[in-house]
Amino acid sequence: MKIVVVSDSHSLRKPLDMVLDKHADADYFLHAGDICLDPSEYPKFITVCGNNDYYDYPLEITLNLGKHKLIMFHSHLFSYFKREEKMMKKAKEMGCDIIVYGHTHVAYYEVKDGIHILNPGSIYHARDGRPPSYAIMMIDDQTGEISVEFEFLK
Template sequence: MLIGVISDTHGLLRPEALAALRGVEHILHAGDVGDVAILDALRKIAPVTAIRGNVDTSGACAELPATDVVELGGQLFYLVHSVHDLDINPKAAGVAMVVSGHSHKAKVEVKDGVVYFNPGSAGPRRFSLPVTVGFVTVEDGVEASVMELVVG
């Protein structure tokens, strides 16, 4: 199973991000959506699980949950916008991957057998950080990768 992971769009859904995500079977949005129309556009590609971030304070995005758990390909994914707000013990809960955003810095690390994945930011460029989306392959476990988008 191939899962697309996106975060920190801040109201900007780049055509390059849409193109990169085509063909995934599910999309996880780790918050700071900025505009509910982004989720509608992503749903045209695949089902979406999304949470709110710190900029999602009004409108439909404010109605999104602060955290969520979804089972995909037999694996549990826990979404939280800032990993610093993690409010569960992922290993004890049987979570395979914690998906977060907020920092705009892509990162994949394994702690105590749990993969922690931040796909970086696909929205407006922040500082000199790259614009990125992520992918998760679910087979005999979970494997995450980051794709830098070439944007004008």
């Protein structure tokens, strides 16, 4: 299963269009908030509400992905202090082993305590000195093994 994950595009259409075209074979397109566009413009993206979104997006979404369950939100919902711990607690309460989040504009992936934690970075503007980015998550249909790769835009 191929899952393309973006976040924090802040009204930019060109990178979203590029991702849709380049990865037409994806099973899912996820947007972790701050799309800042009307939901009718990008219906292929499953999108959550970011702190700059003023349309009717849900604050969080859960998805069953084979042997895994994913929760996605924009991390402005959690205070800065101990944010990752709070996100992990929420995931465990919801029975999820994958967290997808946005807001920080920093690409990040780690597995902690059996939970895959993924921030695709910002497809608009990174805040860590690297180029804008998005992520591709692959889940093996047979084994359930998860791999993540980042794509950095030039």
